[in-house]
Amino acid sequence: MRMKKFLLTSLAALFAVVSFAQPRVMKHLPSSDMLRSQGVEKKITPMPSLKGVTAPERTKVLGKAVSRRAQLSSIDELNGDFVVANYEYDVDSTMKFVPADVAYSGSGATIEVTGENTIAIYGFTPNATNAINATIDLETATISIPSGQVLYTDETYGDIFIQNVTGEGDLKGTVYEGGIIALEDLWIDAVVYQGETYYWSSFFHYSNIAPANGVMEYEAMTKNGGEYEPQTLNVLIVQDEDTKEVTVFNFSVWGLGATITLNSDKTFVLSSDNAVDYGGSEIGLYYIVGSTAKGSLYLDVPGKGTATTLKSDDYWSLYSYAQYWRFAQSPFTITLIDGTEFEYPEAETGELVVLPEGLTPVAMPCSYAIKENGERVKKTGTVNVAVADNAVYFQGIDLQIPEAWVKGTLDAESGIITIPVTYTGVVNETSHFFGGYGSKGEPVDFIIEYNAKANTYYGPDWVEFFKSSTGNEDYYYSGLFIGENKPTPYTMPETAVAVEKPFTGSYYDFDTGKSVDMTGNVKVAKEGSLVYIQGLYSNYFDNDCIIGQLIENEGSKYVMIPAGEYVGELASGFQAFLLSYTYNQATGSASLSNIVFIYDETNDVYTLGTPLVLSRSSKIVNFDFFVDFITGLTIGTDPSGIAVTKSDTKANGQMYNLAGQKVGKDYKGMVIVNGRKFMNK
Numbered sequence: 215m216r217m218k219k220f221l222l223t224s225l226a227a228l229f230a231v232v233s234f235a236q237p238r239v240m241k242h243l244p245s246s247d248m249l250r251s252q253g254v255e256k257k258i259t260p261m262p263s264l265k266g267v268t269a270p271e272r273t274k275v276l277g278k279a280v281s282r283r284a285q286l287s288s289i290d291e292l293n294g295d296f297v298v299a300n301y302e303y304d305v306d307s308t309m310k311f312v313p314a315d316v317a318y319s320g321s322g323a324t325i326e327v328t329g330e331n332t333i334a335i336y337g338f339t340p341n342a343t344n345a346i347n348a349t350i351d352l353e354t355a356t357i358s359i360p361s362g363q364v365l366y367t368d369e370t371y372g373d374i375f376i377q378n379v380t381g382e383g384d385l386k387g388t389v390y391e392g393g394i395i396a397l398e399d400l401w402i403d404a405v406v407y408q409g410e411t412y413y414w415s416s417f418f419h420y421s422n423i424a425p426a427n428g429v430m431e432y433e434a435m436t437k438n439g440g441e442y443e444p445q446t447l448n449v450l451i452v453q454d455e456d457t458k459e460v461t462v463f464n465f466s467v468w469g470l471g472a473t474i475t476l477n478s479d480k481t482f483v484l485s486s487d488n489a490v491d492y493g494g495s496e497i498g499l500y501y502i503v504g505s506t507a508k509g510s511l512y513l514d515v516p517g518k519g520t521a522t523t524l525k526s527d528d529y530w531s532l533y534s535y536a537q538y539w540r541f542a543q544s545p546f547t548i549t550l551i552d553g554t555e556f557e558y559p560e561a562e563t564g565e566l567v568v569l570p571e572g573l574t575p576v577a578m579p580c581s582y583a584i585k586e587n588g589e590r591v592k593k594t595g596t597v598n599v600a601v602a603d604n605a606v607y608f609q610g611i612d613l614q615i616p617e618a619w620v621k622g623t624l625d626a627e628s629g630i631i632t633i634p635v636t637y638t639g640v641v642n643e644t645s646h647f648f649g650g651y652g653s654k655g656e657p658v659d660f661i662i663e664y665n666a667k668a669n670t671y672y673g674p675d676w677v678e679f680f681k682s683s684t685g686n687e688d689y690y691y692s693g694l695f696i697g698e699n700k701p702t703p704y705t706m707p708e709t710a711v712a713v714e715k716p717f718t719g720s721y722y723d724f725d726t727g728k729s730v731d732m733t734g735n736v737k738v739a740k741e742g743s744l745v746y747i748q749g750l751y752s753n754y755f756d757n758d759c760i761i762g763q764l765i766e767n768e769g770s771k772y773v774m775i776p777a778g779e780y781v782g783e784l785a786s787g788f789q790a791f792l793l794s795y796t797y798n799q800a801t802g803s804a805s806l807s808n809i810v811f812i813y814d815e816t817n818d819v820y821t822l823g824t825p826l827v828l829s830r831s832s833k834i835v836n837f838d839f840f841v842d843f844i845t846g847l848t849i850g851t852d853p854s855g856i857a858v859t860k861s862d863t864k865a866n867g868q869m870y871n872l873a874g875q876k877v878g879k880d881y882k883g884m885v886i887v888n889g890r891k892f893m894n895k
Contacts, residue, residue, distance in 0.1 A: 257494055258371065258405060258412040262309070264379045269420075270303060270311050275396045276422050276452050277461070283355040284389045289327050292350065292393060295426045296323045297450035298338055299463035300471070302417035303400060311400065314417040315489045315499055318471025320463030322448045323423065335423065338376075339365055339403065340469030346376065350389070357395055359385040365403065374414050377404035395423040416492040424450050427552040433544035434467055442544055451550055458559045460524070462548060465490075468532070468540075472502060474524060477681050478561035479644045482524055484515035487654060490532065497534045505529040505542040513655065514687075517545075521555040524548040537726065561645045562682045564637025567619040569607055575600040579698060580610070582677070583787030584691040592787055597696050599671070606631050606664075608671075612646055612679060613691070615639045620648050622662060629833060631662040631671070635683055647683050650675040653838065656685045662694075663833050670697030672789060674831040674839050693787020701780040701789065704759045706746045710739035717750070719822065719847035729845070736849060738820070740764070745773045745820075747849065751790075751828060751842065755782040760792065762811065773811040773820060778832035790841060791832040794824040804835045811849075819850035 273279070276299065286292075298321040302314040323337040326345075331352065334345040343366040348359045361378040368374055378385050379400050387397035401421070403414035426448035433442035450463040458476050465472040470490040475483045484502055491500040504512045507529055517526040525547045532540040550556065569575065575598035583592045598609040604624045612618045618638035622631040635649040635657045649657030657680045663672045673694040681688050706712060715738050720729045737748040747760040758781055762773035777793040784790050795804045811820040828842035 258407065258414060261377075261379075261402075261404065261411045261413055262305075264305075264309070265382065267309055267311070267380050269380050269398075269400050272396070272398065272420070275390055275394060276424060276450075277454055278452075282391060284391050284393065286350070286352045286355055286389060289331060289333065289350055289352060292325050292333055292389075292395075293327050294325060295448050296325050296335075296393075296423050297321065297426050297448060297464045298323045298335075299422045299424055299450050299452075300419040301421075302419060304417055311418065316417060316471075316492055317489070318461055318463060318473070319417075319419070319469055319490075320450060320465065320471050321469045322426070322464045325423070340467070342366055355389040357387040357389060357397075359387070359397070361385065361401070368405070371405045371407050371412075371414075374403050374405050376401050377411070379418055393425045397421045397423075416494075427451055427554070428462070428548055428550050430462070430465060430546055430548050432466075432546035435541040435543065449548065451548065453557065458557050460556065466543070470502075475686060476519060476556060476558050477644075477686060478559055479642070479681070480519045480558055482517050482519050483686050484517070484526070484530070485655075486513050486515075486533075493534055493536075493538060496536065497538045498536050500532040500534050500538075500540070503531055503533045505531040507542060507544075509542045511539065519556060519558070522550045524556070561640065561643065562647075563640070563645060564647070564683065566639065567607070567621045567636060569600060569609070569619055570602065573600040573602055573607070575607070575609060578671075578696050580694065580696045581700070581787065582691050582695070583693045583785075584613075590785055590787075592693075599696065606662075606671075608633075608696075611677065611694070612638045612648060614641045614679070614689070615646055618646070618648075620660075622660075624664060629664045629666065631664055633660040633662065635659065635680075637683070638679070644681055644688055646688065647680045649678050649680065651678050651690070655687070657683065661831075661834070663831065665697075665699075668697065668699040668701075670695065670699055672696070674788065674829075674834070674836075691787075693784070693789070695787075695789065703755070703780055703782045704746075704761045705757065706737070706739055706748050706759050707741065710741050710746055712737040712739040712746070712748065714738075715818075715850045717847060717849045719844055721845075722843040724840075732844070738849060747820075751781060754784060754790065754828070754841070758782055762809075764813065771813040771815055772823075773813055775809040775811075777806050777808050780832070781828065784830075784841065788830040788841075789832070791829050793827050793829050793832070793835070795827070795835045806833070806835050814850075817850065819848060821849075822847035 300319045302316050302319060303311045304314040306312050321337050321340045323335055326334045328334050331350050333348050333350060335348060336345050338346045344364050346359060346363050348357050350357055361384060362375050364373045364375045366374055379402050385397050385399045385401055387395050389395050400418045402418050405412050405414045428449045428451040430447045430449045432445055434445050435442050445467060447464055449465065452461045460474040460476060461471060462474065463471045468491060472484060472490060473488055475485060486501045486503045488502055489499040490502055493500055502515060504515045511531060511533055515526050515530045517524055526545045529542045529544055531542045577596050578599050579594060580597045581592065581594050583590050596610060600607040604626065606622045606624050607619055609619045610616045611620055615638050620633050620636045622633035624631045635647055638646040638648050647657055648660065650660040652658040657678060660673060661675055663674065676690050676692050677694050678690045679688045680686055714735050716735050719732050721732050723730045736750050739746040743764045745762045745764055748757060750760065751758045760775060760779065762775040765772050765774055775792060779792045781790045781792055792809060794807045794809045796807045797804050807824065809826055810823045812823050813820055826844040826847060827840055830839040830841060
């Protein structure tokens with residue numbers, strides 16, 4: 215399974231608990247049985263005085279330059295099916311309106327003429343039960359919607375109504391060609407509760423009421439394990455004239471707005487970067503993600519297009535990084551019905567890398583893992599490598615364009631080769647741009663770790679090929695290793711006398727973002743100054759073995775494991791290494807460090823004094839590369855029953871040695887303070 219990408223928000227000092235942000239983008243998310251269904255108590259916020267606040271300037275209507283006003287010969291021209299298309303705004307600390315995280319929303323609506331110059335708008339919001347009345351001035355092609363009209367009634371708080379947020383008057387607007395009504399005032403769903411006006415929705419709306427020009431069809435599952443119900447929704451489809459990006463208003467029964475990126479090969483991507491709904495302070499933002507029929511979630515929703523249709527390849531859902539999600543919906547089809555066609559962008563190209571004259575490449579074996587028929591399959595091949603000073607050229611990395619070259623720059627001190635995002639050519643009418651996988655799924659520089667002694671090259675990141683220099687993945691593979699001398703993991707010597715020992719600790723769960731207690735057993739053996747630990751990573755490898763050096767310093771004993779120790783090859787083809795790190799609070803940066811266990815020889819107990827990281831990289835502290843993250847690990851049984859919680863630090867409070875005797879602050883070694891163990895130095 216392709217691992218997530220994680221962003222570290224804060225690192226405490228060494229030995230402290232590490233805090234991770236929720237994952238922003240991922241190739242796979244937990245299956246449905248690991249997620250909670252949605253549901254949160256409503257919270258409403260008092261409305262500050264917004265009277266006189268200037269609304270954002272409107273220079274366009276539905277993404278296009280403002281067209282001239284309609285010449286309405288009859289109000290009956292406004293009868294029919296419409297979509298309320300909302301551009302969403304928020305208010306910053308200076309009370310200035312700014313675009314909201316959720317950029318768009320929509321609602322299927324119907325307009326009914328009720329008089330010579332009046333209309334009723336049904337479905338002004340997705341949950342509206344009441345019609346909203348408006349007045350049309352045919353001569354000026356303008357509209358007026360009185361504030362205070364009730365959209366629907368909530369059981370707890372009462373009537374929810376339309377409120378003009380930049381004044382006390384009506385919502386004013388203009389009718390443009392094509393029957394598009396553009397409101398010129400921001401509004402919000404509001405409620406009067408205990409004599410005070412409160413926000414009801416999360417964002418302020420800039421609304422356009424436009425004739426529906428498309429239909430969205432799919433099947434929606436309304437409850438877990440329930441049957442799918444066919445859905446046919448009127449939608450408003452707007453395409454950007456320059457980027458060709460498509461925005462769909464009233465996307466789904468939830469009244470969402472979604473942006474879809476079209477590609478030159480008539481495929482499309484509904485990106486999970488789209489924030490489409492807000493579930494309250496507990497749930498946070500919802501994003502559209504791909505889904506299987508059984509509810510397992512993944513990243514972007516891909517699909518195929520024609521001149522008038524967009525069809526997704528798989529199911530889809532809404533997901534919040536607070537681990538809430540909405541039920542899987544069937545593949546959708548969006549169809550233009552107004553006689554227009556989708557426009558697709560031209561394929562982006564670039565300058566191809568050419569091997570300089572006089573350089574003779576060397577053919578080297580390579581290995582990697584790629585997905586075939588839903589399964590990860592390990593493969594071998596050949597890559598040509600040419601070196602000129604600090605420039606390193608690779609040919610054959612693009613499996614679909616094997617003649618393409620990429621060029622990297624070697625930092626001789628660190629052994630890191632950096633390859634920028636590189637155009638490699640066109641295959642099947644699709645451009646290829648080589649790169650790594652960024653934190654938002656975008657192409658980034660690709661890193662290769664060069665081992666000069668073994669003459670090998672290894673990539674700890676996903677090998678990605680995008681359809682443009684800014685994104686949209688075409689295919690990927692993992693674990694690229696180039697060279698003859700592949701590393702081999704340590705094994706416990708046959709002569710070693712191994713003792714089975716229990717361990718306790720905690721690991722960071724990358725799916726839930728929480729620390730989880732762990733227990734188990736490992737085999738430990740000592741031969742001279744070497745300590746062997748086998749079985750700590752048995753969920754990844756068979757008979758994994760870690761080797762450390764037993765050292766003594768100022769009367770205390772430690773086991774030191776050098777950073778970058780090789781542990782084994784993961785199912786994804788990536789190599790796995792052990793490392794730790796220190797964090798510099800002044801610079802806000804982390805640096806590679808060795809792993810240290812504190813050894814209590816009396817009780818034969820090993821206590822982890824540093825974070826223990828299983829990483830895809832041997833040289834870089836990059837949290838995107840972390841596979842496993844362990845803290846608070848104790849191997850062996852402590853007769854006192856008191857766990858070591860800190861190390862290498864001065865203890866505060868009355869100290870006792872392990873025999874329970876009071877000792878002074880100058881005492882060196884393991885002590886007990888307030889029921890916790892410390893290593894006092």
